């Protein structure tokens with residue numbers, strides 16, 4: 001618990017948030033870690049608990065046809081667009097307790113503070129608990145937020161299956177009492193024009209804040225990605241001793257030259273100050289054919305590139321396509337990058353970022369700016385034109401694993417910063 005409090009956030013508000021997290025952990029233990037399946041028992045439990053706590057605080061509750069839960073402190077002018085704080089309550093199998101839930105807990109703490117102070121903002125302040133963010137359950141991104149905006153493609157309902165049950169998204173959604181047929185029609189419970197600002201607090205999923213010794217992060221943008229899941233290099237199998245170098249069509253040598261090209265591009269981007277990361281997460285020869293004494297004739301690999309800047313991603317795609325052709329020609333192999341997918345990067349609102357920077361200084365909250373490497377529902381809001389911001393909380397050992405380690409004192413700092421922003425833009 002922080003010893004230092006100010007009027008906006010009291011130790012009691014931090015305790016509401018921390019108790020909520022404790023309850024979630026105790027009720028979704030699945031050693032090692034916790035599991036909260038999207039449209040499953042864990043997520044249901046978490047939503048029910050949020051509703052229970054929110055009712056006790058005297059807040060207004062509403063669940064949409066997707067299952068997203070809106071918890072609102074009404075404003076005195078209902079015609080004004082609301083200030084929204086949002087995050088998700090599902091958690092990957094055997095994951096940590098804080099990914100997603102810490103953001104909802106912070107929203108709950110902010111609302112608890114408003115109730116405690118008897119504050120009546122001009123704008124409504126809404127905490128949104130978003131369904132099904134973790135792609136490990138249903139392999140499609142941002143289900144709850146996209147469905148809320150009426151943007152989830154109808155075919156995802158029948159053609160996306162939960163990994164554990166094998167049943168469709170529509171089936172699980174209906175089982176939890178929601179209405180996939182309204183999702184299919186593209187109905188919307190979220191309308192950009194009715195949201196003044198969207199703020200998503202989240203634990204940091206990388207080591208930047210821990211390494212910097214700073215409790216709170218102000219996110220500059222959410223990295224988009226370009227992904228190639230089926231890259232291949234094809235050469236010719238041959239005897240490891242009998243074929244001279246110039247006569248070889250070695251798929252591994254060509255593939256590694258291409259990977260070196262990726263790293264070279266990365267270094268150039270870094271030198272130019274551009275945001276860029278790249279990962280070759282899978283890289284393998286054909287298990288049925290390769291041996292220590294054979295020149296490899298075939299390599300398959302994946303490539304995941306991310307940047308805050310869509311132009312950087314498109315330039316990388318163009319550059320690497322040319323390099324693939326050059327390397328293939330020089331080494332007498334074929335390089336096929338296969339189809340790629342592109343998730344748009346999202347820019348965080350400049351005004352909200354400036355306010356957060358100023359408020360952090362004014363309230364003595366140690367904070368720094370950084371990009372978000374992981375995707376978040378916030379990208380959906382930002383790309384719908386809602387002024388959006390993310391606040392990161394220092395967290396050791398990454399996320400999506402049982403070892404994630406966020407200190408409640410750090411969460412309290414993020415809570416103070418979000419409360420200060422709400423105080424400035426909702427009243």
Ligand SMILES: [Zn+2]
Pocket residue numbers: 088099100133202
């Ligand atoms: Zn998350």
